[in-house]
Amino acid sequence: MKTTFENFCPRLRPGRVIPKGAQIIFETDNPYNQIILPMALADLVLLCNGHHSLQQIIERFYNKRGTVPFKSILKTIHALHQSGFFENGHELSLNTYLSSWMEPRLAYPWTLSWRFGQRIIANKQAPTIFYILTLLILAGSIWGIQAFPEHPIELVKSLFVDTAPAHVLFSLLVCSSVLQSMRHLIRGIQLLLLTGKIYNVGVRLDPWGLHLHIGDEANDLFESQLYTSMFHLSQILLGWGLMYLAAPAIGAPWLGALIVVNLMISFWELNPFVQSEGLRLIRALTFTPDREVVSWHYDSNSLFKALGPGYTRQDHDFAKICGAWGSVWLLTALILLLHFAATFSIPMLTAVVEWDSNSLFACAGIWIWFFSLYSVSQAFVENIVISLARPILGSFQSAMHDFKNRNRPPPTPLEVLAKIQDLPLFSHFSRAQLLNILSKTEVTEVQKNVEVVRPDEELRELYVLIDGEIEIVRNLGQPDEWSTCMQGPSIFSETALLDSSPQPIHVKTLRRCVILEMPVNNIKMAAEESQAIRQLKDFRNAILVSQFFASSPVFRSLSQTAVDFLCSRGKLEYFEEGQIVFRQGDVGDSIFLVLLGSVDVDVNGSVVNSPKQGSFFGEISLIANIPRTGTVKCREASVFFRISAEAFWEVLVQNLDLGVYIETISEQRLRDDLKINAVELLPTGSD
Amino acid sequence: MFWSKKKPIQFDNPSGVLELATRLGIERRQNCRIRYPNFVNLCKLPQVAFGGTQLPVQDISAGGCCLLDPESLLGQSMGREVELELHWMTGTDRIRAKIVSSVNDRRHLQFLNLNSNRQNLLKKYMAPGVRGLSVWRHSPTTEEGPVLQAEQLWSSLHGDSIVVERDATTIATIYFLGVRYFVYHESWPLKEGDARATRPELEQLILFLTNIPSVSEELIHVRDVLLIHLRKGKA
Numbered sequence: 001m002k003t004t005f006e007n008f009c010p011r012l013r014p015g016r017v018i019p020k021g022a023q024i025i026f027e028t029d030n031p032y033n034q035i036i037l038p039m040a041l042a043d044l045v046l047l048c049n050g051h052h053s054l055q056q057i058i059e060r061f062y063n064k065r066g067t068v069p070f071k072s073i074l075k076t077i078h079a080l081h082q083s084g085f086f087e088n089g090h091e092l093s094l095n096t097y098l099s100s101w102m103e104p105r106l107a108y109p110w111t112l113s114w115r116f117g118q119r120i121i122a123n124k125q126a127p128t129i130f131y132i133l134t135l136l137i138l139a140g141s142i143w144g145i146q147a148f149p150e151h152p153i154e155l156v157k158s159l160f161v162d163t164a165p166a167h168v169l170f171s172l173l174v175c176s177s178v179l180q181s182m183r184h185l186i187r188g189i190q191l192l193l194l195t196g197k198i199y200n201v202g203v204r205l206d207p208w209g210l211h212l213h214i215g216d217e218a219n220d221l222f223e224s225q226l227y228t229s230m231f232h233l234s235q236i237l238l239g240w241g242l243m244y245l246a247a248p249a250i251g252a253p254w255l256g257a258l259i260v261v262n263l264m265i266s267f268w269e270l271n272p273f274v275q276s277e278g279l280r281l282i283r284a285l286t287f288t289p290d291r292e293v294v295s296w297h298y299d300s301n302s303l304f305k306a307l308g309p310g311y312t313r314q315d316h317d318f319a320k321i322c323g324a325w326g327s328v329w330l331l332t333a334l335i336l337l338l339h340f341a342a343t344f345s346i347p348m349l350t351a352v353v354e355w356d357s358n359s360l361f362a363c364a365g366i367w368i369w370f371f372s373l374y375s376v377s378q379a380f381v382e383n384i385v386i387s388l389a390r391p392i393l394g395s396f397q398s399a400m401h402d403f404k405n406r407n408r409p410p411p412t413p414l415e416v417l418a419k420i421q422d423l424p425l426f427s428h429f430s431r432a433q434l435l436n437i438l439s440k441t442e443v444t445e446v447q448k449n450v451e452v453v454r455p456d457e458e459l460r461e462l463y464v465l466i467d468g469e470i471e472i473v474r475n476l477g478q479p480d481e482w483s484t485c486m487q488g489p490s491i492f493s494e495t496a497l498l499d500s501s502p503q504p505i506h507v508k509t510l511r512r513c514v515i516l517e518m519p520v521n522n523i524k525m526a527a528e529e530s531q532a533i534r535q536l537k538d539f540r541n542a543i544l545v546s547q548f549f550a551s552s553p554v555f556r557s558l559s560q561t562a563v564d565f566l567c568s569r570g571k572l573e574y575f576e577e578g579q580i581v582f583r584q585g586d587v588g589d590s591i592f593l594v595l596l597g598s599v600d601v602d603v604n605g606s607v608v609n610s611p612k613q614g615s616f617f618g619e620i621s622l623i624a625n626i627p628r629t630g631t632v633k634c635r636e637a638s639v640f641f642r643i644s645a646e647a648f649w650e651v652l653v654q655n656l657d658l659g660v661y662i663e664t665i666s667e668q669r670l671r672d673d674l675k676i677n678a679v680e681l682l683p684t685g686s687d
Numbered sequence: 688m689f690w691s692k693k694k695p696i697q698f699d700n701p702s703g704v705l706e707l708a709t710r711l712g713i714e715r716r717q718n719c720r721i722r723y724p725n726f727v728n729l730c731k732l733p734q735v736a737f738g739g740t741q742l743p744v745q746d747i748s749a750g751g752c753c754l755l756d757p758e759s760l761l762g763q764s765m766g767r768e769v770e771l772e773l774h775w776m777t778g779t780d781r782i783r784a785k786i787v788s789s790v791n792d793r794r795h796l797q798f799l800n801l802n803s804n805r806q807n808l809l810k811k812y813m814a815p816g817v818r819g820l821s822v823w824r825h826s827p828t829t830e831e832g833p834v835l836q837a838e839q840l841w842s843s844l845h846g847d848s849i850v851v852e853r854d855a856t857t858i859a860t861i862y863f864l865g866v867r868y869f870v871y872h873e874s875w876p877l878k879e880g881d882a883r884a885t886r887p888e889l890e891q892l893i894l895f896l897t898n899i900p901s902v903s904e905e906l907i908h909v910r911d912v913l914l915i916h917l918r919k920g921k922a
Binding site for chain 1: 828831832833836837840844848860867
């Protein structure tokens with residue numbers, strides 16, 4: 001039976017924990033199965049006795065919050081799980097987010113593997129030697145391509161034409177096995193030099209032949225963009241350098257086979273639809289350590305989904321690059337397959353019909369060709385055709401929806417009442433008051449692409465979107481333009497509750513919508529009558545809180561229970577322009593969500609960040625358990641939703657993916673802050 | 688160079704100590720403070736005197752200290768300014784200090800004119816204590832979990848650790864600032880490679896152990912053994 005990550009109660013195989021310096025060694029009864037971990041993670045090993053769920057174990061760490069990052073805990077659990085240290089590891093099932101974050105090796109059904117080194121080898125690192133070695137590999141590989149053997153096409157042709165099929169297959173398999181083994185050997189050396197550890201050393205039998213295999217877990221490389229890029233590039237090109245070295249010693253048919261294998265390896269490694277070196281290279285180049293990493297756990301099967309609204313700039317960059325590259329790759333693959341069919345279909349079909357000694361090879365070739373064509377076509381349709389067709393399909397669906405509803409009467413007050421009574425503001429009115437407001441409210445049907453609110457018009461109505469979808473753009477045309485999409489039922493133009501002057505807000509329908517236009521005066525009157533409502537301002541902001549959680553890419557993955565919990569524990573705070581929210585060095589006891597306005601984060605006199613509406617700040621103190629690393633000052637009148645540390649941690653522990661995300665952002669920002677601190681903290685005296 | 692390793696925090700300079708304290712979350716005040724074992728010139732930290740009478744120090748920071756004054760030599764009035772003598776290994780400083788709070792025998796004093804060089808010296812000498820503040824104890828062995836080959840395990844995120852041993856001769860193994868020390872019941876502590884630990888190293892270890900929060904009886908015993916060795920000792 002499979003259990004989720006949070007509920008999984010890990011039970012380690014019988015063994016002992018041996019403290020050694022700043023590390024512990026956990027070894028099972030077979031001393032060759034051992035793992036070396038930082039001593040800070042000793043609790044994690046000691047509590048894996050089958051009685052504590054992972055959530056409980058993580059909560060133990062949470063009680064000492066700031067001592068061990070979420071990611072270290074998750075990485076360790078992953079390493080223990082992958083290396084087979086858990087007796088009940090088979091029970092664990094990871095959700096998509098965690099499994100993509102942890103990058104487990106994909107289990108291909110056509111792969112057989114024997115792992116003889118399951119442990120992590122922690123040793124001293126030698127980045128300089130890594131740098132020199134990788135530079136040599138890159139230079140050698142480029143030289144190998146430059147010094148391509150004469151007439152490579154002739155060599156390949158001679159392999160296929162002049163050589164018996166059995167010999168061709170044999171030479172391809174041998175070349176492939178040797179080349180892959182060499183690549184993995186060098187890969188292991190590179191990883192050992194750079195990270196001090198390698199995972200899952202073994203032998204594997206797969207379509208590339210029988211070869212040495214080193215696990216592809218290289219998460220730690222992401223610390224250095226340069227090294228990561230060099231590493232992945234060297235892995236793509238390495239085969240050509242090896243071929244150049246081998247060329248003088250081998251004859252023409254073998255050289256032809258090496259060329260074919262090298263072409264296949266390089267082409268496969270550039271495939272952005274699997275966890276290839278090419279995909280990792282793009283990721284390393286796109287997500288630099290200096291930028292806020294949003295989705296480096298990226299799921300490569302949904303390259304184009306990230307091009308939609310609601311994703312951040314990094315996602316867009318990554319998806320665009322991968323999308324463009326994926327299109328080129330798929331088209332090339334299709335052309336190659338069709339070219340292969342045009343060239344070899346007749347001899348192969350003849351061989352099958354005549355049924356001689358070559359017929360089996362011909363059948364296998366045809367099967368592989370069909371399988372490849374099917375895979376490529378499927379990827380092409382799923383990722384490109386559907387993505388390109390999606391907007392057209394969306395327009396068509398929208399048109400169909402409008403067409404079906406063309407004669408539908410406007411919703412009755414009771415139908416409207418049922419839809420709006422749970423919205424933040426209206427939930428505080430009685431049914432009679434709501435019906436009274438609705439009796440003075442106009443129900444409007446608005447067609448697609450109609451401007452509902454313009455920046456230059458006075459706001460006299462509060463709008464409620466009953467059905468349909470709208471786009472809200474604030475500060476249109478300004479450098480700090482911000483937009484979000486919203487579906488009904490929801491409230492917009494809530495600023496009208498307090499201020500009727502024109503606001504830089506632009507609201508447009510994305511499809512046919514049903515909208516209520518409620519005169520603000522009626523709501524104000526009802527609010528005065530209502531005992532529950534004292535401050536309209538608070539209710540305007542309660543709407544903003546609801547909108548924040550509904551539209552923020554960070555928090556929208558939270559369950560409704562978690563959102564309700566945070567809402568109940570948080571409180572609204574209002575600040576004027578220039579007012580200080582907190583100062584550097586203050587004790588940090590809460591995180592701030594920016595509902596309205598923007599702030600400057602100042603570290604030792606330098607503005608390092610300016611979070612604005614939809615963002616958050618103050619998380620570093622909570623995650624790292626340190627005082628405020630910067631002074632936060634309002635750039636304009638702002639409204640924040642302040643959540644206490646306890647409530648925040650309670651939600652993070654229950655939503656590990658959000659915890660990992662917030663931690664990643666926090667680490668990034670803390671690194672920037674420390675850089676600035678480091679300049680200021682130069683020694684001022686000596687002994 | 689862009690491929691060089693990131694420079695580690697230097698714990699023996701004042702800025703490193705401050706950064707460490709900030710990272711650990713103990714710099715809640717303007718200056719982090721450590722408990723003081725009140726042992727003469729431990730880790731070169733100064734002794735504090737008033738009017739020629741030495742007063743026991745409860746804790747100290749670069750911004751002030753807490754003195755025990757059972758005879759009310761300093762007086763009890765908050766805001767009163769007094770002149771303190773700080774006896775360093777290299778000489779004596781006379782500085783002004785203000786009483787900021789007074790609870791029973793304890794007088795919390797703020798240094799008013801301690802110069803920045805002396806403050807940095809203080810921070811430097813306090814470093815072992817600061818490291819001790821972040822040490823916590825790990826869970827003990829459970830019946831069905833892995834067996835911990837030690838009596839107790841203490842560590843901090845910065846790589847220091849204390850292993851309280853189940854051994855007839857060795858009381859504990861302390862890994863501090865990258866060096867492993869073996870503490871014995873009877874004999875002088877040794878370092879890895881059988882070299883004898885020096886007196887300053889022992890002082891650092893005592894200050895480190897003194898500042899560990901929620902300390903256990905066994906750990907207090909380790910510290911006391913080190914103190915006995917230091918008092919008797921010849922290094």
